[in-house]
Structure formats: structure tokens, C-alpha cells
Amino acid sequence: MAAANTTTATAAKKVILAPMVRTGELPTRLLSLKYGADMVWGPEIVDKAIIGCKRVINKRTGTIDFVKPSGGARGEEKVVFRTHPEIEGGKVVFQMGTANAELAVEAAKVLVSRGEDGEREGGTVVAGVDVNSGCPKHFSIHAGMGAGLLKNPDNLVAILTSLVTQIGIPHSLPISVKIRLLEPHSETLKLVERLCTTGIYRLTLHCRTIPQRPRDPAIRDVLADVANICHAAGVECIANGDVLSRSHALQLCDEYGVDGCMIARAAEVNMSVFLPDKPLPWKEIADEFVKTAVKIESHFTNTKFVLGRIIPGKDPIYQKVHQAKTHEQICDILGIPYEPLSPAIVEEMSVEGKATTKAV
Ligand code: FNR
Known part of the structure; x- marks a missing residue:
């Protein structure tokens, strides 16, 4: 089992901002944290986009920017990932889109690198690297990424194992994965068992199958079994899908024995769903x-x-x-x-x- 891998079944339950392309950029994450999110996931960024980025301190904004030279549409510099270390430090997980173990490791190396001026001695600016293994969109599946990885579990296992051994253990950086349900349910359980042998720190189950759309209700039939498999392997288990608020998340944690819940669309509309009481206007x-x-x-x-x-x-x-x-x-x-x-x-x-x- 990986060094970073300790069970957190008894730790405080986490209510987390889910990864969301476009929506999950820095302002949404900062506001979610302000209203009480315990952790925040960044939007999926594809491995090749972060490879080649330089890590620079942005003194104007107080952020650390991962900047791609000539990465913009007109050959200008492009900020691929921006994080605010004083507010998000220890709480922001970088989510990666990848279909290749070598590229995944190369991309993660950028996140644990030092900036040119040697800032942040020995530290990493993110609290983990998560592999998106649930995106059902054509561009992801077509490239073997996202839910495409669920159809090729050997590759998913290879990616996670490489990340754990080459980045997770040497840098004490939790590696995690976000998956969807497979059909029949027994396939989900088999996959989770395999993924838990890779040394990952945490697994998120989006409680929908690949063909299901957001309007379809989340299916939580196997959630407790998935949590049990994760815990037996010392892996944290997070639930996602139709979680509406902090109180709803904590109720689901009790009901299904998961370690936390991720909220996407409800937080997209109102980031104060992370407050203990009613959301703000x-x-x-x-x-x-x-x-x-x-x-x-x-x-x-x-x-x-x-x-x-x-x-x-x-x-x-x-x-x-x-x-x-x-x-x-x-x-x-x-x-x-x-x-x-x-x-x-x-x-x-x-x-x-x-x-x-x-x-x-
Ligand atoms: C998403 N989702 C998503 N998932 C992921 O793993 N990486 C991503 O970058 C994105 N991007 C994204 C953008 C937007 C606008 C939405 C609405 C959703 C899926 C998301 O994290 C979550 O799994 C689902 O939305 C289900 O959770 P809710 O919405 O039922 O709370």
C-alpha cells in the first residue's frame, strides 16, 4: 500500500466542490471555501495542457500561475491553472484528463516542480492529483480519457499506479480517481477492488452510469458496498451525484458510510450550499x-x-x-x-x- 494511503473512515466528513470545467475556476473555488467547502477540485485539465507550463508567482493577484508560453490562441502566454496558495493551500485538488501513464506523470511533475525563482521550497501547491475517469463527453471518450478509461481498466490501473509510485509516494501527494457506475453493479465492485490495489488515497463514485444524463436521478444502490471495499483497502470514499447541500451531504455520509460528498450543479448555482444552514440569496x-x-x-x-x-x-x-x-x-x-x-x-x-x- 502507498505511503500516503491511510484510512480516514473515522476522520471528519468532507463536503467538497466537485470538478467542473469552466465553472470550477478560481473564483468559484474561493467562494466555495469562503462558505465552508472542506476541499475543492479544479476543473479537468488535460495532461498535455499542463505539460510545458512554468510555475510563476503572480504578485498582482497573490496567486501561483501555471503559465504556458505561447499557449494562447494568438501565440501569447496562457494561464492554464491558477491557484491561491494562502486560501486554497492544502485544499485544492488538481484534476487531470489523461489516457497515458507517461503523460500523466509528466503532467503531475509540473505540479510538484519549483518555480524558476525557487519559491515554495520542497512543497507542492496542490493537495492531490485526481484522474477523471467519468467524463462521458465524446472528446474525452474518443481520446481514451474520462469514461473511456472505464472501458480500458488496465490502462486506468497503469495510470494510477504510475502516478502513485512516481509522484504520490515521493512527494506525499494523494492520488485519487473519480469514476462512474458500471453495469451491472457487480462490475463496479470489481473495478473498485482493482483500483484500490493501486495505492490511491481516495476514490469518488459519481452515482450515475456512463449513458445517464445529469437529469437522471443518482443511483446509490452500491454506494455502501463501494465504501466498504474502499475502507478495507484504506482508501477514502467520496460520493457524488444529486447532493444538494452540506446537511444533505452529511446525511448521505451517515446513511452510506462514505467519507464525504462532492457537490457540482447545486454549488454551481449557489456556492453557499456549503454553509451549515440555508443558502444565501x-x-x-x-x-x-x-x-x-x-x-x-x-x-x-x-x-x-x-x-x-x-x-x-x-x-x-x-x-x-x-x-x-x-x-x-x-x-x-x-x-x-x-x-x-x-x-x-x-x-x-x-x-x-x-x-x-x-x-x-
Ligand atoms: C461537470 N462534471 C465534471 N466531472 C469531472 O470529473 N471533471 C470535470 O471537469 C467536470 N466538468 C463539469 C462541468 C460542469 C459545468 C458540470 C455541471 C459537471 C461532472 C461533475 O463533477 C459531477 O460529477 C456531476 O455534475 C454530478 O454531480 P451533481 O451535479 O449531481 O452534483
């Missing part, structure tokens, strides 16, 4: 989201996309935001101050010399 979430996005200089297109989920389609603000062209205009529409980074804030937010986050 959407306007409060929209305001906080935009303030956060402006502070960390998030992409405007991302702000607009996520606001399109937060603001109810029937509210007059929805159309106005849809037509906005800048963060300043959106602040104006929401009636909040537009506060881009001033030189003083840049100085205050600089993380130089105080980046001390450790991976779990």
Missing part, C-alpha cells in the same frame, strides 16, 4: 463572485459564464449581464463598486516569501 452570491473575480483578475468570459448560472434567467439583471462587455459594466449592473487591484493592494497581496502551504 443569489444576489449576494453574484456580488461576492464578481468582487472575487475582479480581485484575482479572472477572465471576463468566465465571470459571465458563471453569472449565467447564478442569476435566475427570469430576472431582468440576467439579460443586462448577458450584454455586458467588461467587469466594470457588470459591477455597475449589480450596483457594487468596481475595485480592480490598486498598486497598494498588489503590495499587500504579494505572497513572496510567505508561501508555506503544504499538501495534506
Whole structure:
């Protein structure tokens, strides 16, 4: 069993922001943490996208950026992954799309590398690397990634074993996997048993089969059995699918014996579902989201996309935001101050010399 692999069945239950392409960028993760998420997953990033990135401190935003030279559409630099070490440190898991063990390891090496100026001595900025083995979209399956890996378990096992032995153990970095249900249920149990021999730290079960769509209700029939198999191997088990709030997550943890639950769509619409009580009104979430996005200089297109989920389609603000062209205009529409980074804030937010986050 891997060194990083200790059972956490008795540890506090975790309520986690699920990985979401586009939605799960830094502002959503920061807001989820603000409202009490115990951990956050980044959006799936394909191995080849992170390979070749340089790790740089962004003094303006207080973030660590993984930047691809000439990775942009017009050959400009592109920030592939941005994390805020002081807020997300020890809590953000990098999710990878991959179909190849060597590329997966090469990609993960970028995450445990030091920046050019040697910052963050010996530490990694992420709290784990997760392999997406559940995405049912054509582009993933076609390339052998996501749910494509469920059809080729030998390759999935090879990827996880390589990540555990070459990255997980030497860097004390938990390696995990997120899968979907197989049919019949016995196939799910067989697969989980195999995956638990790879030395992974944690397994998330999205309680839907590959052909099931988000509108189909989650199937939790095998969840308790999956949790038992995981725990027998010292692997943490997380449930995903139709989890609506922190209290719902904790109830499911009790009912099925899982170590935590991941929330995707409910958190996409309102990140305050991580609070112990009722979620906050959407306007409060929209305001906080935009303030956060402006502070960390998030992409405007991302702000607009996520606001399109937060603001109810029937509210007059929805159309106005849809037509906005800048963060300043959106602040104006929401009636909040537009506060881009001033030189003083840049100085205050600089993380130089105080980046001390450790991976779990
Ligand atoms: C997702 N999902 C997803 N899953 C994953 O493993 N990696 C990813 O990058 C994404 N991206 C993504 C984007 C968006 C916009 C949505 C809505 C979903 C799937 C997600 O993590 C989760 O498994 C499902 O949405 C089921 O959980 P809920 O929505 O029922 O809580």
C-alpha cells in the first residue's frame, strides 16, 4: 500500500466542490471555501495542457500561475491553472484528463516542480492529483480519457499506479480517481477492488452510469458496498451525484458510510450550499463572485459564464449581464463598486516569501 494511503473512515466528513470545467475556476473555488467547502477540485485539465507550463508567482493577484508560453490562441502566454496558495493551500485538488501513464506523470511533475525563482521550497501547491475517469463527453471518450478509461481498466490501473509510485509516494501527494457506475453493479465492485490495489488515497463514485444524463436521478444502490471495499483497502470514499447541500451531504455520509460528498450543479448555482444552514440569496452570491473575480483578475468570459448560472434567467439583471462587455459594466449592473487591484493592494497581496502551504 502507498505511503500516503491511510484510512480516514473515522476522520471528519468532507463536503467538497466537485470538478467542473469552466465553472470550477478560481473564483468559484474561493467562494466555495469562503462558505465552508472542506476541499475543492479544479476543473479537468488535460495532461498535455499542463505539460510545458512554468510555475510563476503572480504578485498582482497573490496567486501561483501555471503559465504556458505561447499557449494562447494568438501565440501569447496562457494561464492554464491558477491557484491561491494562502486560501486554497492544502485544499485544492488538481484534476487531470489523461489516457497515458507517461503523460500523466509528466503532467503531475509540473505540479510538484519549483518555480524558476525557487519559491515554495520542497512543497507542492496542490493537495492531490485526481484522474477523471467519468467524463462521458465524446472528446474525452474518443481520446481514451474520462469514461473511456472505464472501458480500458488496465490502462486506468497503469495510470494510477504510475502516478502513485512516481509522484504520490515521493512527494506525499494523494492520488485519487473519480469514476462512474458500471453495469451491472457487480462490475463496479470489481473495478473498485482493482483500483484500490493501486495505492490511491481516495476514490469518488459519481452515482450515475456512463449513458445517464445529469437529469437522471443518482443511483446509490452500491454506494455502501463501494465504501466498504474502499475502507478495507484504506482508501477514502467520496460520493457524488444529486447532493444538494452540506446537511444533505452529511446525511448521505451517515446513511452510506462514505467519507464525504462532492457537490457540482447545486454549488454551481449557489456556492453557499456549503454553509451549515440555508443558502444565501443569489444576489449576494453574484456580488461576492464578481468582487472575487475582479480581485484575482479572472477572465471576463468566465465571470459571465458563471453569472449565467447564478442569476435566475427570469430576472431582468440576467439579460443586462448577458450584454455586458467588461467587469466594470457588470459591477455597475449589480450596483457594487468596481475595485480592480490598486498598486497598494498588489503590495499587500504579494505572497513572496510567505508561501508555506503544504499538501495534506
Ligand atoms: C461537470 N462534471 C465534471 N466531472 C469531472 O470529473 N471533471 C470535470 O471537469 C467536470 N466538468 C463539469 C462541468 C460542469 C459545468 C458540470 C455541471 C459537471 C461532472 C461533475 O463533477 C459531477 O460529477 C456531476 O455534475 C454530478 O454531480 P451533481 O451535479 O449531481 O452534483
